[in-house]
Amino acid sequence: MKINVLTLFPEMFTPLQVSLLGRGQEDGKWKLNLVNFRDFSTRPHASVDDTPYGGGAGMVLQIMPIKAALESLENKGKVIITAPQGKTFNEQMAQEWSKEENLTFICGHFEGFDQRVYDLADETVSIGDYVLTGGELPTMSMIDATVRLLPGILGNAMSAVEExxxxxxxxxxxxxxxxxxxxxxxxxxxxxxxxxxxxxxxxxxxxxxxxxxxxxxxxxxxxxxxxxxxxxxxxxxxxxxxx
The missing domain is CATH 1.10.1270.20 (tRNA(m1g37)methyltransferase, domain 2)
Structure with missing residues (x-):
């Protein structure tokens, strides 16, 4: 399995490089591809956000760099956005996702996405009824729950079945x-x-x-x-x- 993550903060994903998940990457059982969509900005200072039309507080992530980052992927598979309005993540989703060859997560930040970004995704998913500063932590949780179900990740094959x-x-x-x-x-x-x-x-x-x-x-x-x-x-x- 290959998992792509579009994020402004790739350095936050260190926890996925250690323990069982890290060993799984070393053994070639899954691959994590971190993509900083700021690298796809064409604006001064590589800016990726702007003020919302109609006014309001905060900044909104633009569609252009995110779409360009998605299009740069060879195989993006199922595209998932983390957002509070999404359906709540659960074990059944993790089991379904673990059967995919490719997954792509888009992590939000600031006040959220331009609404048109959601049209790029196959699913919008939340980890609960609360707000975080960005989508990185929810994405890590969902990746952990999904990857641990892959064959060979857990030492005891029955562990994932019995938990x-x-x-x-x-x-x-x-x-x-x-x-x-x-x-x-x-x-x-x-x-x-x-x-x-x-x-x-x-x-x-x-x-x-x-x-x-x-x-x-x-x-x-x-x-x-x-x-x-x-x-x-x-x-x-x-x-x-x-x-």
């Missing part, structure tokens, strides 16, 4: 040594060696965590018969603990 959101549930609790830390003990079932019971416990705990912390994720979920029984037990367990 939060991958099956529509939050992740179950995890433990490691010591089995007893200051009286806080690892659940006995995890020490039992019975993989069938462990899998059932983990599913129950994942469903419980989702019900407690993100009940919205269960809305519209087609619960299996087993999950319906589990959810009933979870509700009874919670009711008992509150009495």
């Amino acid at each position: 939060s959101f991958s099956d529509g549930l939050l992740e179950y609790p995890q433990y490691t040594r010591p089995a007893d830390f200051e009286g806080q003990k690892v659940p006995d079932i995890l020490l039992s060696g019975n993989h069938g019971n462990i899998a059932e416990w983990r599913h129950y705990q994942a469903l419980k965590a989702t019900y407690l912390h993100r009940p919205d994720m269960l809305e519209g979920r087609d619960l299996t018969k087993e999950e319906k029984h589990m959810l009933a037990d979870i509700k009874a367990e919670i009711a008992d603990s509150e009495n």
Whole structure:
């Protein structure tokens, strides 16, 4: 996979050069191409923004340098703009994007884009209902979530499958040594060696965590018969603990 990023601040993308994602680049599993669209400005001082028509505070990014930067790419693939009005990024998007050969992100700054820039994109995406100074941090988050799903990026191939959101549930609790830390003990079932019971416990705990912390994720979920029984037990367990 090759990911292009159009940004005024390519130096901000250092975090993607380290850890598992950095190793993935070294191994040739994905490539990051940072493009400073200021380099495509034809205005004095390489300016890429201007005052908005109709007045108002702040500066607006112009379409010309961004379009020229896009046209310079050999393969841009799906083009994504990060902006507050976009649809909210989620795990399903990351999974879909991880199947693409090429992705291109356009990072905004200042007061945003000339409206005509949005016509250059295939998708407008947000990471939440809040405002940041630019699109670089959201873009890094989305790249991380996408690239980690590529084959060979994670050490354990099952890690991406078992983690939060991958099956529509939050992740179950995890433990490691010591089995007893200051009286806080690892659940006995995890020490039992019975993989069938462990899998059932983990599913129950994942469903419980989702019900407690993100009940919205269960809305519209087609619960299996087993999950319906589990959810009933979870509700009874919670009711008992509150009495």
